[in-house]
Amino acid sequence: MAAARTLLSDVGAEGVSMRAVALGAGVTPGATYRHFPNKDALVRRVVAEAFEKLESQIGPSLAKFPVGAFERIGELGRMYIAFARANPADYRLLFAPRGENRPPVELEPGFGPVRVLEQCVRDCIAAGVMADYDPRLIALLLWSRMHGLISLFLSFDFSKEYPGLDLETGLETVADTTRSYLLDGLRRR
Amino acid sequence: MAAARTLLSDVGAEGVSMRAVALGAGVTPGATYRHFPNKDALVRRVVAEAFEKLESQIGPSLAKFPVGAFERIGELGRMYIAFARANPADYRLLFAPRGENRPPVELEPGFGPVRVLEQCVRDCIAAGVMADYDPRLIALLLWSRMHGLISLFLSFDFSKEYPGLDLETGLETVADTTRSYLLDGLRRR
DNA sequence: AGATTCAGTAAACGCCGTTTACATCTCAGT
DNA sequence: ACTGAGATGTAAACGGCGTTTACTGAATCT
Numbered sequence: 322m323a324a325a326r327t328l329l330s331d332v333g334a335e336g337v338s339m340r341a342v343a344l345g346a347g348v349t350p351g352a353t354y355r356h357f358p359n360k361d362a363l364v365r366r367v368v369a370e371a372f373e374k375l376e377s378q379i380g381p382s383l384a385k386f387p388v389g390a391f392e393r394i395g396e397l398g399r400m401y402i403a404f405a406r407a408n409p410a411d412y413r414l415l416f417a418p419r420g421e422n423r424p425p426v427e428l429e430p431g432f433g434p435v436r437v438l439e440q441c442v443r444d445c446i447a448a449g450v451m452a453d454y455d456p457r458l459i460a461l462l463l464w465s466r467m468h469g470l471i472s473l474f475l476s477f478d479f480s481k482e483y484p485g486l487d488l489e490t491g492l493e494t495v496a497d498t499t500r501s502y503l504l505d506g507l508r509r510r
Numbered sequence: 511m512a513a514a515r516t517l518l519s520d521v522g523a524e525g526v527s528m529r530a531v532a533l534g535a536g537v538t539p540g541a542t543y544r545h546f547p548n549k550d551a552l553v554r555r556v557v558a559e560a561f562e563k564l565e566s567q568i569g570p571s572l573a574k575f576p577v578g579a580f581e582r583i584g585e586l587g588r589m590y591i592a593f594a595r596a597n598p599a600d601y602r603l604l605f606a607p608r609g610e611n612r613p614p615v616e617l618e619p620g621f622g623p624v625r626v627l628e629q630c631v632r633d634c635i636a637a638g639v640m641a642d643y644d645p646r647l648i649a650l651l652l653w654s655r656m657h658g659l660i661s662l663f664l665s666f667d668f669s670k671e672y673p674g675l676d677l678e679t680g681l682e683t684v685a686d687t688t689r690s691y692l693l694d695g696l697r698r699r
Numbered sequence: 700a701g702a703t704t705c706a707g708t709a710a711a712c713g714c715c716g717t718t719t720a721c722a723t724c725t726c727a728g729t
Numbered sequence: 730a731c732t733g734a735g736a737t738g739t740a741a742a743c744g745g746c747g748t749t750t751a752c753t754g755a756a757t758c759t
Contacts, residue, residue, distance in 0.1 A: 339716060352738050413607050418664040454691055457672060462688040469658025475607040483646060499651040502643055506695010528747060541707050
């Protein structure tokens with residue numbers, strides 16, 4: 322798993338072959354199959370571990386803001402983006418659609434970050450600062466915006482189309498601004 | 511290309527191998543390389559053709575609504591979803607991130623549907639029905655929400671987590687409801 | 700008519716995920 | 730202390746993949 326982790330981080334998903342992993346682990350390819358039934362299982366576990374690390378960081382980071390504050394949602398989004406930026410290969414693999422080369426990881430839709438997001442939304446509604454729409458759908462709206470933005474920025478180069486959005490900070494800038502548009506509209510009035 | 515189109519539609523991206531395409535075209539694998547420099551180029555062209563078909567349908571469909579009407583944005587979203595549902599393999603390949611097995615198709619971020627979306631947003635702002643935020647960012651916000659929603663629904667099975675959201679109509683339902691949340695918030699007041 | 704280009708074939712190369720047959724090495728139960 | 734079973738490893742192969750190479754015949758151009 323350490324060898325796979327290294328390969329995934331350093332050369333991306335394409336570089337993770339059972340042979341390369343075995344070589345990195347100082348072992349022949351066949352030996353790998355004593356520990357994982359197949360490549361998918363190995364990759365799933367490696368990716369799942371990375372996301373578990375993200376989940377473990379969410380609680381402490383959110384504690385900086387009071388329950389029911391909009392800032393919690395913003396903070397969650399920033400953490401999500403930072404993770405995707407730091408571990409693009411993991412992020413892509415988690416959301417690699419079913420039926421593709423590498424099927425999705427164990428984590429199901431209600432996985433950690435999203436469950437927390439939904440709770441933040443419920444708190445905001447309970448605190449009376451957010452319009453009381455269906456919190457599950459609000460969470461899905463916020464999640465899809467974040468995921469969509471990340472996915473688009475991982476897929477395309479926006480620097481030509483949107484000058485000023487450089488690759489370094491473009492994603493964060495767009496995410497912050499559009500988040501304020503979105504959350505402003507969801508404010509209770 | 512016809513053979514590749516059939517394979518992509520019928521068995522998905524995994525089923526599209528140069529050997530299978532050649533077989534479908536009644537030719538040996540090597541012959542394919544007289545027409546396409548490599549597999550990526552072939553897949554790109556096939557996927558690009560599908561999206562060009564979508565683009566050609568947008569104009570007529572939008573003509574049903576007056577310029578500057580919110581309904582245009584909704585209609586655009588519905589067409590986008592319908593396309594993704596009808597051609598999931600194409601949709602996934604277009605947004606397959608750079609560096610993955612199949613790099614992104616020629617269409618760049620400002621590709622057809624998004625350019626139209628941005629124009630609709632400008633029209634809404636000009637008509638005075640939408641808050642006058644940066645239209646490019648509003649378009650990006652709307653696009654990322656649609657793309658994120660589609661991507662999530664292509665990746666995960668939401669029927670367990672969100673009972674009532676069956677696979678048949680769940681995506682459309684969520685898209686419609688969250689769109690009303692979002693556009694309501696963007697309304698000028 | 701002859702040269703050149705085009706489109707095709709057959710076979711190979713190196714990579715991949717995975718399986719098989721076989722060798723060890725460890726260690727609990729008698 | 731011996732033994733046999735399970736865990737772990739190796740070497741080699743299988744079939745599939747994208748792609749390249751050398752060669753062949755037909756079509757086209759001058």
